[in-house]
Amino acid sequence: DTADVVIIGAGPAGLVLGNLLLRRGVDCVVLERAGRDDVAHRARAGFLAPNTVRILQRHGLAEGLGRRGREHGVCEFRTEDGRFRIDYRQFGTGDPHTVYPQHELVADLLDHYLDGGGRIRFDTEAVAVADADGPAPTVTVRDGDGRPGRWRARYVAACDGRHGAGRRSLPPGSVRHHHRDHGVTWLGLLAEAPPSLDAVGYATHPRGFAGHMARSADITRYYLQCPRETRADDWSEDRVWDELDLRMRAPDYGPLRRGRVIRRSVVPLASDVIEPLRHGALFLAGDAAALISPSAAKGANLAVLEAEILADALTDALAQGDSSGLDRYSERCLAHIWRAQEFSHWMIRLLHRLPDPEGTAHFQERLRSARMAALRDSAPQRHWFAENYTGI
Numbered sequence: 001d002t003a004d005v006v007i008i009g010a011g012p013a014g015l016v017l018g019n020l021l022l023r024r025g026v027d028c029v030v031l032e033r034a035g036r037d038d039v040a041h042r043a044r045a046g047f048l049a050p051n052t053v054r055i056l057q058r059h060g061l062a063e064g065l066g067r068r069g070r071e072h073g074v075c076e077f078r079t080e081d082g083r084f085r086i087d088y089r090q091f092g093t094g095d096p097h098t099v100y101p102q103h104e105l106v107a108d109l110l111d112h113y114l115d116g117g118g119r120i121r122f123d124t125e126a127v128a129v130a131d132a133d134g135p136a137p138t139v140t141v142r143d144g145d146g147r148p149g150r151w152r153a154r155y156v157a158a159c160d161g162r163h164g165a166g167r168r169s170l171p172p173g174s175v176r177h178h179h180r181d182h183g184v185t186w187l188g189l190l191a192e193a194p195p196s197l198d199a200v201g202y203a204t205h206p207r208g209f210a211g212h213m214a215r216s217a218d219i220t221r222y223y224l225q226c227p228r229e230t231r232a233d234d235w236s237e238d239r240v241w242d243e244l245d246l247r248m249r250a251p252d253y254g255p256l257r258r259g260r261v262i263r264r265s266v267v268p269l270a271s272d273v274i275e276p277l278r279h280g281a282l283f284l285a286g287d288a289a290a291l292i293s294p295s296a297a298k299g300a301n302l303a304v305l306e307a308e309i310l311a312d313a314l315t316d317a318l319a320q321g322d323s324s325g326l327d328r329y330s331e332r333c334l335a336h337i338w339r340a341q342e343f344s345h346w347m348i349r350l351l352h353r354l355p356d357p358e359g360t361a362h363f364q365e366r367l368r369s370a371r372m373a374a375l376r377d378s379a380p381q382r383h384w385f386a387e388n389y390t391g392i
């Protein structure tokens with residue numbers, strides 16, 4: 001089988017790329033390890049940046065989110081010193097987030113792609129990308145029954161996440177791999193419960209961080225910082241809610257609206273960047289390019305941005321023989337990635353007591369509360385926060 005562009009992975013990155021190439025008449029195929037139902041039902045991100053919404057609108061991909069997405073513009077910090085709110089639409093660029101669950105976005109993108117006649121192979125796992133630095137790159141695959149196959153391509157877009165075939169196929173020494181473990185772990189919870197706050201809630205507490213993020217009228221995401229060795233099912237539902245009430249300071253600010261916990265995951269906060277995002281004809285986008293701790297909700301937004309940049313560059317190369325966009329792809333994306341990493345790193349240090357091998361815990365804790373006080377008291381600091389919080 002052949003395609004000019006073989007896209008590995010049907011997440012936000014792969015499906016935005018597929019839709020854009022399809023509309024421009026570029027011959028492409030998407031290879032996806034999972035089945036269609038799995039792809040359209042994986043609950044993950046929910047906060048879309050204003051730039052992400054603009055990209056999706058620009059390409060006619062925003063119909064569902066226009067109808068069902070909700071604007072969101074306030075966060076509330078609950079700390080040892082009381083609580084304060086930032087209405088970030090009044091700062092920075094003045095734009096809100098749009099809350100729209102990632103799996104609904106993925107389902108929309110999939111429908112759009114298939115309605116437009118796009119080619120996709122579900123239950124097809126890419127095993128490796130070979131000869132990416134030669135004239136005839138190939139992607140070896142196996143289907144759900146383990147039967148092998150092979151795709152020939154002119155370009156390969158690895159949109160298959162951090163553990164995908166794209167990263168695995170990079171020859172040793174061809175790229176630099178930055179990895180940073182922040183030493184903090186979150187228990188991510190999806191609860192069948194209406195939001196308890198009309199804001200994103202961030203609570204710092206001696207027992208650890210707790211977070212609250214609305215997903216829809218009856219689904220809310222919560223996070224609890226937990227010990228690294230915690231397994232997703234270790235904590236009973238009662239323990240989860242009691243701990244959330246305690247850290248979110250329910251006695252002071254009102255109890256949380258409880259409900260069944262329908263999904264749990266353990267998320268070690270880590271950052272991970274590949275540099276450059278290219279090896280010959282193989283390009284990395286989305287989580288395959290860089291993993292960002294979810295503390296600042298950037299991952300899906302970067303995935304969409306990179307997909308648009310890559311779609312433009314591939315179209316220029318294939319339709320006009322102009323490969324300058326491909327040559328600049330990595331540098332352009334990395335500029336956005338490192339800014340997002342920097343902000344997410346700042347958020348991690350705002351919200352957590354970090355492991356402290358140097359024995360300066362008290363000093364670090366004072367810095368953290370000064371960081372929080374600056375955000376509470378300084379308008380320029382809130383402008384900086386809003387610009388970075390919603391920016392991509």
Ligand code: RFL
Binds near residue numbers: 047294298302
């Ligand atoms: P995805 O969405 O992981 O999709 C990759 C696809 O590739 C497939 N695949 C393969 N297919 C074929 N062959 C192989 N060898 C393959 N290996 C993998 C997979 O089945 C899958 O379908 O990557 P993509 O497109 O790069 O998108 C990235 C985002 O999904 C991710 O960055 C975000 O979910 C991160 N994230 C958040 N980002 C935000 O912008 N805002 C948020 O509010 C937000 N919250 C979150 C998050 C991530 C979380 N987790 C999963 C740690 C909350 C959480 C809990």
